[in-house]
Amino acid sequence: MILSVLSSPALVSGLMVVRAKNPVHSVLFPILVFCDTSGLLILLGLDFSAMISPVVHIGAIAVSFLFVVMMFNIQIAEIHEEVLRYLPVSGIIGLIFWWEMFFILDNETIPLLPTHRNTTSLRYTVYAGKVRSWTNLETLGNLLYTYYSVWFLVSSLILLVAMIGAIVLTMHRTTKVKRQDVFRRNALDSRRNIMNRTISPFGHS
Amino acid sequence: FLVYLFLIGIYGLITSRNTVKTLICLELILNSNNENLITFSDLFDSCQLRRDIFANFVIALAAAEAAIGIGWIGKSLLIKTKPTGC
Numbered sequence: 001m002i003l004s005v006l007s008s009p010a011l012v013s014g015l016m017v018v019r020a021k022n023p024v025h026s027v028l029f030p031i032l033v034f035c036d037t038s039g040l041l042i043l044l045g046l047d048f049s050a051m052i053s054p055v056v057h058i059g060a061i062a063v064s065f066l067f068v069v070m071m072f073n074i075q076i077a078e079i080h081e082e083v084l085r086y087l088p089v090s091g092i093i094g095l096i097f098w099w100e101m102f103f104i105l106d107n108e109t110i111p112l113l114p115t116h117r118n119t120t121s122l123r124y125t126v127y128a129g130k131v132r133s134w135t136n137l138e139t140l141g142n143l144l145y146t147y148y149s150v151w152f153l154v155s156s157l158i159l160l161v162a163m164i165g166a167i168v169l170t171m172h173r174t175t176k177v178k179r180q181d182v183f184r185r186n187a188l189d190s191r192r193n194i195m196n197r198t199i200s201p202f203g204h205s
Numbered sequence: 206f207l208v209y210l211f212l213i214g215i216y217g218l219i220t221s222r223n224t225v226k227t228l229i230c231l232e233l234i235l236n237s238n239n240e241n242l243i244t245f246s247d248l249f250d251s252c253q254l255r256r257d258i259f260a261n262f263v264i265a266l267a268a269a270e271a272a273i274g275i276g277w278i279g280k281s282l283l284i285k286t287k288p289t290g291c
Contacts (some may be wrong), residue, residue: 067275
């Protein structure tokens with residue numbers, strides 16, 4: 001529990017994402033947040049998720065956000081907004097949320113012993129009764145490919161739809177223009193329509 | 206900790222008046238906290254590591270909607286800067 005205090009920069013950088021004036025800072029701070037969540041997952045004993053989530057979150061999502069920030073000229077945010085004006089209503093809503101979270105968090109004050117039942121390691125007795133020690137990756141694969149294989153394929157379909165959707169959203173206009181040019185250009189007879197107008201060193205008009 | 210990150214994500218999501226980009230960025234913070242809460246909830250009685258697998262699907266969903274969202278927002282920002290089609 002003491003070591004997870006090392007992951008309190010996650011909270012600070014989370015706050016800095018909201019409050020950062022430069023938009024580049026507000027993209028760099030979630031990278032710190034994702035690093036800290038992976039550290040927390042390592043401390044919980046989930047080694048597979050702790051290695052996968054930086055790869056996905058930092059390597060794909062944060063990099064694409066960096067692309068968006070770097071390529072488009074986003075104006076630096078206005079500083080003069082009266083933040084304190086929002087504070088009574090938002091403070092009440094925040095306090096209600098914070099108070100409600102304590103109903104869920106009642107179990108979390110128990111020390112770290114219950115969290116060890118997630119991984120099947122050699123020292124602890126596993127609930128499923130297996131004697132051989134499996135790694136975290138093996139247990140995930142055992143369930144994912146046998147019992148939940150349909151969900152796995154559905155998630156691959158979701159990713160495929162996301163890829164097609166991203167391409168359709170962005171390339172909708174430019175490829176259409178290009179396609180008309182190709183068809184029309186093939187229909188033109190070059191000697192009749194083009195070479196007549198320009199004085200070109202190639203064909204004789 | 207993760208609950209507080211989740212609340213920060215919700216707060217930033219509501220009050221992100223700067224650009225549309227930070228709105229999606231905080232949505233991502235919310236997703237990371239969501240999956241952390243899922244993997245952290247082994248205190249409840251549920252057998253056979255179901256939440257780990259569900260967390261993987263949440264990761265995949267987050268990546269997919271981040272891709273679509275960035276494409277959409279990027280296109281809208283691109284139209285703002287360059288109105289002439291290339």
